[in-house]
Amino acid sequence: MxxxxxxxxxxxxxxxxxxxxxxxxxxxxxxxxxxxxxxxxxxxxxxxxxxxxxxxxxxxxxxxxxxxxxxxxxxxxxxxxxxxxxxxxxxxxxxxxxxxxxxxxxxxxxxxxxxxxxxxxxxxxxxxxxxxxxxxxxxxxxxxxxxxxxxxxxxxxxxxxxxxxxxxxxxxxxxxxxxxxxxxxxxxxxxxxxxxKQRSTQNDYATRLRRSLRSGWYLYFLFYPVKLIPRRVLYTLWIQLKTRVFKGNLKAALAIIKAIFDVLLNIHKLIKNSNRLSSKEFQEFSKLPSTKIYWKPNNSNS
Known part of the structure; x- marks a missing residue:
């Protein structure tokens, strides 16, 4: 086959x-x-x-x-x-x-x-x-x-x-x-x-945000060189606070708190399953083009 x-x-x-x-x-x-x-x-x-x-x-x-x-x-x-x-x-x-x-x-x-x-x-x-x-x-x-x-x-x-x-x-x-x-x-x-566009207004918005944020932190702990992890985690946390929580988004605030607890609860799994890139590997990986998530046709307003 x-x-x-x-x-x-x-x-x-x-x-x-x-x-x-x-x-x-x-x-x-x-x-x-x-x-x-x-x-x-x-x-x-x-x-x-x-x-x-x-x-x-x-x-x-x-x-x-x-x-x-x-x-x-x-x-x-x-x-x-x-x-x-x-x-x-x-x-x-x-x-x-x-x-x-x-x-x-x-x-x-x-x-x-x-x-x-x-x-x-x-x-x-x-x-x-x-x-x-x-x-x-x-x-x-x-x-x-x-x-x-x-x-x-x-x-x-x-x-x-x-x-x-x-x-x-x-x-x-x-x-x-x-x-x-x-x-x-x-x-x-x-x-x-x-x-x-409708996803941000759906009932599972907070759940999606929680899982999206924690997955990013999981990946830091699993694959990033150790020296980069604290700065990356703090930066992403600050961005979430600045763009969501400080603007009164209480659902986002709760999602962020839950995401932090998720990381703490799974810290043993993160340590056990880590497969870190070396500094050289991380530099090589960082130079690759980003994941292509969305596509829109040329010459179209779609």
Whole structure:
């Protein structure tokens, strides 16, 4: 098997239906396998998949184990050479996706992972014009990427205790330590069907902020040279206080306090699992282009 498409889903059957419909051309190919983790869904997802997509391999959790644990499980099961990770609310917009992926891996033997070009919006872009190039980058985004499974099998699994946020950066640092490279592949365009602007007004805003902030601190303690950690932590804390708390954002204040306690509670794990970059390695890593998180088409107001 050359390709595997891995999806984890939780109570988003309608979104998953759209995603699977967009992947029908892949579903009928003999060199592609599908594995979906139904992570404790109660909306009939498992039954729907079993009845309508008999070729898909299914994992069915009776209770949700979380995104990271589900991704680890999916990656442990695939026998493919390359494993595509796609969110249940994401779909490809470009043509010749698999061919583009395979060509880049063959051209760059040290490529351990490819990061896709991701468009974040409920509606797809009006055009896909762009002038980006393939380049090595620091990291990748979880909703659309592909693993060289040789690279995945050479590093530790995603850290489940991160819960959400930071697991991709965790893997990126581990890849760097093993001399695997991450390449941004702009020829593979993913439409992530979410409204980013609405997230700050949703009920889980404080939870997302807490997890995002603590994951950054986790990464400092795990991978940064020791002498840089205090300054980095204090700087990020000051920025949060200045931009949120001092402006009266009480939800943010509570989230920051909880994030600090999360770090203290997990300090033993941070020490046990540390895999620090040397000063030279950190300088090399810092020179890499930043992770490409958002993409917008050229000549468009989208």
């Amino acid at each position: 050359i390709f595997s498409i891995l999806i984890t889903t939780y109570n988003r059957l309608n979104e998953l239906k759209i995603t699977l419909q967009s992947l029908e051309d892949f579903y009928i190919r003999n060199d592609v396998e599908f594995i979906i983790c139904v992570d404790g869904s109660t909306d009939g997802t498992y039954t729907f998949l079993k009845e309508n997509y008999p070729k898909i391999k299914l994992i069915n959790h009776s209770k949700s184990k979380g995104l990271i644990a589900s991704r680890n499980e999916l990656l442990s099961l695939t026998k493919a050479k390359y494993a595509i990770s796609l969110d249940d609310d994401a779909n490809f917009l470009s043509d010749n996706v698999l061919e583009s992926i395979e060509a880049l891996f063959e051209k760059h033997p040290k490529c351990g992972l490819q990061a896709f070009s991701i468009y974040w919006d409920l509606e797809k872009p009006k055009n896909t014009l762009k002038h980006e190039k393939v380049e090595r980058v620091k990291g990748f985004v979880g909703c659309g990427h592909v693993w060289n499974m040789e690279a995945w099998n050479s590093i530790p699994n995603y850290s489940v205790w991160f819960v959400f946020y930071g697991e991709e950066d965790f893997a990126a640092f581990q890849l760097f330590k093993k001399d695997w490279h991450i390449y941004y592949n702009p020829q593979v365009l993913v439409h992530h069907r979410v409204n980013i």
